[in-house]
Amino acid sequence: MRNMSITGNVGQDPTSRQVGNNQVADFSIAVRRNRPNRDGNYGADWVRCSVFGKRSNTVMKYFHRGDNVAVSGQWSINRWTDNRGKDQFGLELNVNDFDLPHRQRQSNQQSDHSQGDPFAGSGDQIDVTDDQLPF
Numbered sequence: 191m192r193n194m195s196i197t198g199n200v201g202q203d204p205t206s207r208q209v210g211n212n213q214v215a216d217f218s219i220a221v222r223r224n225r226p227n228r229d230g231n232y233g234a235d236w237v238r239c240s241v242f243g244k245r246s247n248t249v250m251k252y253f254h255r256g257d258n259v260a261v262s263g264q265w266s267i268n269r270w271t272d273n274r275g276k277d278q279f280g281l282e283l284n285v286n287d288f289d290l291p292h293r294q295r296q297s298n299q300q301s302d303h304s305q306g307d308p309f310a311g312s313g314d315q316i317d318v319t320d321d322q323l324p325f
Contacts, residue, residue: 195262215246260289
């Protein structure tokens with residue numbers, strides 16, 4: 191099986207389409223290259239992604255242009271001829287699983303604040319007796 195996992199940024203807001211009885215969300219991800227080019231800039235490779243079924247609703251609701259996402263699924267190479275007659279190739283991913291790392295951090299930060307951070311304060315000294323220490 192040809193599976194892969196990638197992390198990158200959503201290129202544009204997802205679009206929705208109907209395929210038979212399935213709802214499909216389509217979007218692309220820019221994956222930053224590891225090495226800079228001669229000009230010192232890091233390029234990106236683009237991966238076209240599709241999510242089928244009920245999970246496409248989640249993608250439509252929560253994925254937005256620029257969001258950092260992690261996706262995994264089955265990949266394939268798509269080949270086509272552009273309007274100039276030149277052969278083009280592109281990587282496509284049928285997404286089985288996805289995550290929004292930045293949303294996870296935000297929700298963790300919100301839950302941490304709701305429970306009260308014992309180390310966050312106004313900088314005032316905290317009075318603690320020896321009996322309150324666990325050691």
